[in-house]
Amino acid sequence: MATSSSTLRNGLKILKLLAQHSGQSLTTISKNLGLNKSTTFRLLETLVEEKQVKKIDHLYSLDHTNSFLKKPISIDPVSISVSRDILKQFNTTAYVGILSSTNVVITQVFPVKNDFSEFSVLGNITPVHLSALGKAIVAFLPKDKQEIILENLHYDIGTKYTLSDHTIFQKNLNVIEEKGYALDDEESSLGVRCLAVPIYRNHQVVASLGLSGSFESLPRTGLVRISKILMRSSQQITNEFF
Amino acid sequence: MATSSSTLRNGLKILKLLAQHSGQSLTTISKNLGLNKSTTFRLLETLVEEKQVKKIDHLYSLDHTNSFLKKPISIDPVSISVSRDILKQFNTTAYVGILSSTNVVITQVFPVKNDFSEFSVLGNITPVHLSALGKAIVAFLPKDKQEIILENLHYDIGTKYTLSDHTIFQKNLNVIEEKGYALDDEESSLGVRCLAVPIYRNHQVVASLGLSGSFESLPRTGLVRISKILMRSSQQITNEFF
DNA sequence: TTAAAAATTTCATATAGTGAAACAGTAGTA
DNA sequence: TACTACTGTTTCACTATATGAAATTTTTAA
Structure with a gap:
């Protein structure tokens, strides 16, 4: 039994692929990752449900507005220029x-x-x-x-x-x-x-x-x-x- | 048969939790999400392997240096200040x-x-x-x-x-x-x-x-x-x- | 309008994921 | 130093979930 999770890994692979090249279709993603189309479809559905990916006209993109890594910052702003x-x-x-x-x-x-x-x-x-x-x-x-x-x-x-x-x-x-x-x-x-x-x-x-x-x-x-x-x-x- | 993937969803839950509160231990994460400890451990191992999470002294944090959303940008830099x-x-x-x-x-x-x-x-x-x-x-x-x-x-x-x-x-x-x-x-x-x-x-x-x-x-x-x-x-x- | 391609759903099955428990490691205390 | 409690990691039995092939539906392009 493997130590780690191939399902999770496949999901992350999809995120990584979409980060490199957004706006891809199911068939393209499936081919690029060598994953079965049904499997790919279901993983994408999950990512869309969880709001990490958006789906418009059958094309999938990262949903930047919901990145885990965008953390509200609550202190005073500063701006500078450097010569x-x-x-x-x-x-x-x-x-x-x-x-x-x-x-x-x-x-x-x-x-x-x-x-x-x-x-x-x-x-x-x-x-x-x-x-x-x-x-x-x-x-x-x-x-x-x-x-x-x-x-x-x-x-x-x-x-x-x-x-x-x-x-x-x-x-x-x-x-x-x-x-x-x-x-x-x-x-x-x-x-x-x-x-x-x-x-x-x-x-x-x-x-x-x-x-x-x-x-x-x-x-x-x-x-x-x-x-x-x-x-x-x-x-x-x-x-x-x- | 469910449309979507509970394994992937659980993995994303972990990422989300760590985004909100970094530096957590396995036991804490497991308790916070109501996931079995073994399951949580394996999902975390996968996230660490895939470099989305780093593990230091048994504490897990998001690995910000490897975010999917940080995409190398290859044009000329510009810097300005705004009055x-x-x-x-x-x-x-x-x-x-x-x-x-x-x-x-x-x-x-x-x-x-x-x-x-x-x-x-x-x-x-x-x-x-x-x-x-x-x-x-x-x-x-x-x-x-x-x-x-x-x-x-x-x-x-x-x-x-x-x-x-x-x-x-x-x-x-x-x-x-x-x-x-x-x-x-x-x-x-x-x-x-x-x-x-x-x-x-x-x-x-x-x-x-x-x-x-x-x-x-x-x-x-x-x-x-x-x-x-x-x-x-x-x-x-x-x-x-x- | 039709055919082809893509997307979505269904179904059988096996394997990957789960959780309990065993084992190993760590820290604190007497 | 030994013991205890707690945490981390691994093992094992089992089944539920994920997989992939195929059927069905939807979409697209000519």
């Missing part, structure tokens, strides 16, 4: 993240290369302690708000969170507050470094602006200088909009 | 859309209200002919590029697309080109109107900037004036970045 000079100077991609509960959500992406696959991270949700963007927000929050977030991290993360992790993260936040920027080498196995600074509005941090690049483009020796440039950029933003 | 004055003036939300194949993707949202649920549309994908943002791009493309998109609309939409629709849409595009802006009252049953203008880069349209508001905030009598204000804003953007 291309900064991106070119550091050969990095820039991101804006905002806080949502105990996670950070990427709301804007500014790729340096003409490689638009970077936009696929738009809307991504990450626990604050796993991302420089998140840390750069939390570290500059008032202490009482920080505490609330640290408490709630028990429930919202995919990582078991112990008291010692709590203490380590708290110390990490203090360091970030002192330095003025957050650094994340967690993805260091991939040679990627992230540097992020807070964005303020009405004297409160509401978002963060981060750069993601290679160790070469964001060298340890240049982090203070880079963070100052970013701070000037984010200060400009605050002046302009808030 | 809050424009939003306040019209009491509307602003969007930036970019072209991806025959769809338009929303890459930036600037809500006027402190109601961040608007950000849930970030990343939304809509066929070009169903959205002012899409029309405002296609209408200003070179004719040969337009033709390619019109041809491919056969395959990518959830709506049956006939020759007469082709002709109507082509005429619609000509009108938009003449006027300089695209209007969309398709959602008029909900009292929502969308007005969009193109964003250029190197003398080519690469994106669009649109406003979405009520009939009161975007009155028919004011559309020309508003579109001119938007055009100035998008021209400023072009001057600044391109």
Whole structure:
């Protein structure tokens, strides 16, 4: 007896196919996946019932309005622009993240290369302690708000969170507050470094602006200088909009 | 014999639950859904294998990096800022859309209200002919590029697309080109109107900037004036970045 | 209007999915 | 360290659900 479920897997295959190529007919989907037509029809009916797929004139498409991953976000909006000079100077991609509960959500992406696959991270949700963007927000929050977030991290993360992790993260936040920027080498196995600074509005941090690049483009020796440039950029933003 | 698939439905239930509350254990998920533990375990294993769910220290979360709905986008990036004055003036939300194949993707949202649920549309994908943002791009493309998109609309939409629709849409595009802006009252049953203008880069349209508001905030009598204000804003953007 | 193609439903059956229970792993406490 | 309680994972017997072939209905195109 197989460990896992082929029926569920087939259903997910259909979703994946429709994500790549929407507006397909039953016969086309059945052929593309090598599934029997009756089976395919029934799986599609289920997906339509569950509102993951819509069916118009016998053509099936993903129902984007009901994606599981579209989670209402309930904090203040922020919008910024990033000069291309900064991106070119550091050969990095820039991101804006905002806080949502105990996670950070990427709301804007500014790729340096003409490689638009970077936009696929738009809307991504990450626990604050796993991302420089998140840390750069939390570290500059008032202490009482920080505490609330640290408490709630028990429930919202995919990582078991112990008291010692709590203490380590708290110390990490203090360091970030002192330095003025957050650094994340967690993805260091991939040679990627992230540097992020807070964005303020009405004297409160509401978002963060981060750069993601290679160790070469964001060298340890240049982090203070880079963070100052970013701070000037984010200060400009605050002046302009808030 | 049931029309639809209870196994697939149970799998989707799990995804939905994890979307609402991530980082749950097997026992909790099983209890919350009233599913047998073994069954739940196997469904979760399948979801993990298919990379829709990640499992860290026996806690399950949605794997946001592998959402079906995150579709690599392969055209040039664009970034803009929108002055809050424009939003306040019209009491509307602003969007930036970019072209991806025959769809338009929303890459930036600037809500006027402190109601961040608007950000849930970030990343939304809509066929070009169903959205002012899409029309405002296609209408200003070179004719040969337009033709390619019109041809491919056969395959990518959830709506049956006939020759007469082709002709109507082509005429619609000509009108938009003449006027300089695209209007969309398709959602008029909900009292929502969308007005969009193109964003250029190197003398080519690469994106669009649109406003979405009520009939009161975007009155028919004011559309020309508003579109001119938007055009100035998008021209400023072009001057600044391109 | 007709024929072909696609969509939907039916039916027999076997296999995939289910759930109870056994087993293994983990954490906390005395 | 040993024990207990709880959780996670695997096994096994059984049947209900999923499958696929085929019949029927609907849709499409000429």
